[in-house]
Amino acid sequence: MPKSSLPLYLEKRADNFCFRRRMPKLSKMGSNPFLFFSLRTDIPSDAREITARLTAMTSLAFDYARGCPNMDQDTLRGLLTELVRFEIAAFEKTRLTTGPRSLAAAEFASEREQAIQEALRQAIFLRDWEAVRAPLECVAKRLNIALPDVKLTYATLALEALKVSIDISRERESRDRGEYSEQTPIFRHAIRSDLGIPTPKPSIPKASEALETAFAVTFTDDQAPSAAPQAPQLKPKNIIQHAIVPTASHSEPLTADKTNTSNIREILRSKNLLRACSEETIALLEKGDDVSLSEGFDIYIDFKRNGCVDDWERKQKPDTISGKKWVSSSLPSLKVAKAIWVDLLKNQSICAIEEDEVDDAIAIIRNIPKNHGKWTGIRADHGYLKLIEQVQNDETRAMNLAERQLHKAGCTNEEEIRDARLAQIVPRMRVETYQRHVRCAKRIGTMLHSLGITETNIFKDCGFSNDETKRLKATEDKIQREKWDDREQQLFSSPVFQGGAKSEDDPIFWMTLLARCHGLRSEEGAQLGPNDISTDKNIAYLRIRQQVGDSVKSDAGFRKIPIHPALIELNFMELVKRARIKGSKRLFPTMTRGKSKDNFTENFTKSFNHYRKKNGVYWHGLDFHALRTTFHHDLMDGSVPGYIKRNLMGHEPLDEGEKSYAQNGISINTLHDHICKIPFDAKSVRSPIHCSKPTLLSARAEKHGLKIVGR
Structure with missing residues (x-):
């Protein structure tokens, strides 16, 4: 292989390939040493692949060492999204708080937006990446992050910011003229209801939430979040389409293609489930994703009671005899899981449950005591959080008392004291029981999602891999059923x-x-x-x-x-x-x-x-x-x-x-x-x-x- 065709930092030495790259000068003292080592291969394709990986890794390490790491795509996207939300919310707030204006003032505002757009295009044409530094620094300060110092990374950010700013200006101009590309959700709902057309329930924020979101951004920087926002889960055509959804009064529902709940009977009939549920269950399903968590469990119980299986994608063959067996064997455990989940998630509507709430509930279930159904001193309406808190307090008091008693008796053996404290620990539910209760929520979510009631299964992560199960079981005593001895x-x-x-x-x-x-x-x-x-x-x-x-x-x-x-x-x-x-x-x-x-x-x-x-x-x-x-x-x-x-x-x-x-x-x-x-x-x-x-x-x-x- 000719030397000129080798990738940067890859060199051929004797029979092997080597990686050689100069380290950055991080201080005023000393020279710049080289990273140099053999790749232990004489195969060109392998050497190229290893070199590419080493180049990426060392570049990242050098950037962090200089204090100017490259900005990852999630942070870049979050910063620009916040920029859009800030500008649009500021515009909406200004428009609502100012009084009437003259025609000349309105036309001047329109001309101003066109001038802004032209200036932004000129900045892109001249590659003036500093033109948007001021607004980017303002938003970065709000997010408590730093703009990248690497020229290439900043140029990438600045170019996207200029394009986004043009879209912002266009959006402001359109809104100021009262021009909206789509009908409002309320108007569509009113028209369809007036014509007797069943309307799918859109998954849009409540009015109060929409207003709070629209005016959440102010002109001050006093309420900067502690970290950059996470990468959006949606995949819009561009950043502004995603950013203005929570704030725009004419925003498109996120779930416009959701299953029409008026057709739930047809869906049930197609899956041979119509005869396997009661009218009460059908009424609950017709609520769509407004169905509460408790009602979701009730729907599942009704189906299982009538002999349905958990393969909701296929046509069912309900069997009431199997259903009766399920009632006697599995229903009691499911009722316990229902009580736990409904309590921890406050029996919210399925559409209102957040992924973080589900993760928190899973962590809480892990700490529920083994005999929680027989625990005294806690009323049912206090909930499982109160139960866990009391168990932990009682446990701590008992452990401290046992230690004091041993000290009072003159015991100085640390192991004996430790064993006495451990003997006061209240057993938590077994791993097998914990996993069973967690998985119950996933069954409910899978059923509702498969029937088209919800767009996604919010409980999709309520399962355990083999490695997770093995790790959990390693934390508890092995209770194996033994044979009787003497x-x-x-x-x-x-x-x-x-x-x-x-x-x-x-x-x-x-x-x-x-x-x-x-x-x-x-x-x-x-x-x-x-x-x-x-x-x-x-x-x-x-x-x-x-x-x-x-x-x-x-x-x-x-x-x-x-x-x-x-x-x-x-x-x-x-x-x-x-x-x-x-x-x-x-x-x-x-x-x-x-x-x-x-x-x-x-x-x-x-x-x-x-x-x-x-x-x-x-x-x-x-x-x-x-x-x-x-x-x-x-x-x-x-x-x-x-x-x-x-x-x-x-x-x-x-x-x-x-x-x-x-x-x-x-x-x-x-x-x-x-x-x-x-x-x-x-x-x-x-x-x-x-x-x-x-x-x-x-x-x-x-x-x-x-x-x-x-x-």
């Missing part, structure tokens, strides 16, 4: 398992054994009825299945599980027999459904936790579901094959063989052999059902050497 013996030594059951069908007794010996989920055990128990080849088994009013987690949850020999020995089959005689639909008829989730698990979990705490067998992490975890560990310890383990646990099959070529399922004999590997000593507990001998004992149980003990 503390299981303490659980089964507690009263209900040693003859203290309230009845022969006490759920605490039987549900615990069903989970421990069969890996049943709480809802699966609670839903069992006499008709779910049967025998095959003299082996008793129970069926987990979906019936009217029941709920199974997934299709894989439908399964047959041989009854563990220990339950046979404890007269479980006698319980089934007596339930059949009574005509009971459930084996545990005393169990009730919770009001929030409408399932048995809700109330049973509370009862089981209360029982454990009352009898001193409560350990965090060792809950009811941990019994199912223990069952799974026992299967692994017994070297149970994966396909059998998944079948017994109710997990999804992994390969095509399990999915498509096992229609008849695994034989009951094989399943029973592996169930018998689950270690449980029936003699360690006392059954609430007393009879001379078990109703049914599988021959397979005898094979495994289980002894029958009469009660």
Whole structure:
């Protein structure tokens, strides 16, 4: 490559390319040293690319070192936008505050504007970039920024300022003559309403806000903002079109193409949503982006209650049965999220919510205490900010008190004092809960945007990337569900398992054994009825299945599980027999459904936790579901094959063989052999059902050497 064709600062030395650039003289002392180093490449294209990057980086560094950095495009655009707003607002204020004038004075003002325009054109023609320095310095002072000292950068700014000033002068001249290119929004609205034509709701400022914006700029420099404005989100044809929108009385609505809310029924019909919502929901949707945040949640709840999914872009297939399941499983959590968001954003209209408000709310939700629903001393109308404030104050007082008590007791160990203070910290909501509440807002925004109610989804950033999730979870303790260890013996030594059951069908007794010996989920055990128990080849088994009013987690949850020999020995089959005689639909008829989730698990979990705490067998992490975890560990310890383990646990099959070529399922004999590997000593507990001998004992149980003990 010839030396003359090399880019500036790129040199060829021996076998490699090098970067060589003289550093600027930043002081009066010393010479100008060079930056010189090898690029460690002999490929011309790579050397050119690296040199271009190094040139840009060093230019930026040198400019900042000299105190005259290049002005970025966002700052340049913000400065010129402020110039336009200042000039137009000053003109409007002067026009309204001065009295009538003569025709000669009006014509003179018009001639003055034309002279100004000609002078500005002359400045561009002569490249007189200093012609606009005074107004630019005035606006820069208001924005608390400095004009660039680099000639090229300033020339670029000055040229744009001259062109913008010409547009400003033209705008002033047109307004002064009463010439407006467009009809006013109020006139268009009045005409369309008079003709009976539905009018789309324009997203324009309220009258009071428009006046405040129009007269916000005064002739003094006393209220300069602390930083340059951010880059505008809109993409107008030029700066003046963007700048005069908030101030011009004839400005075009920003959302002129917004969906006509009168056609909302057609939109819903096209997406097959019309039959999946009530008239109240339709009325709310017809409000357009004036719908409040609370009403947005109500619209979403109505759709989901009727079995809609979150894919709003496609035609829906509402299913009321799925909707009922959603109500019992997800609605309670959504109601909590609704209360939080509505409180933090003051239940504003969707169109009035600002992006900064959403960001602030996300940060606040992170600090809500874990048990915020049970916190005492705070009335609901005080809100979550007040709750967080009180929690932080109580937390600080408790930490200081713990430290004072240790000092008073003569403790000087800093670690012990630190641990005592940390023990007083009030737990905040878990990361998983925090993310769920934040994501709820995004679902509302996505729905409204997809239905054309809002132009943008203000909650689009209410989501979390994998990296963000990983970073958040790294800040909290890992609470993993464990298997029961030797503390299981303490659980089964507690009263209900040693003859203290309230009845022969006490759920605490039987549900615990069903989970421990069969890996049943709480809802699966609670839903069992006499008709779910049967025998095959003299082996008793129970069926987990979906019936009217029941709920199974997934299709894989439908399964047959041989009854563990220990339950046979404890007269479980006698319980089934007596339930059949009574005509009971459930084996545990005393169990009730919770009001929030409408399932048995809700109330049973509370009862089981209360029982454990009352009898001193409560350990965090060792809950009811941990019994199912223990069952799974026992299967692994017994070297149970994966396909059998998944079948017994109710997990999804992994390969095509399990999915498509096992229609008849695994034989009951094989399943029973592996169930018998689950270690449980029936003699360690006392059954609430007393009879001379078990109703049914599988021959397979005898094979495994289980002894029958009469009660």
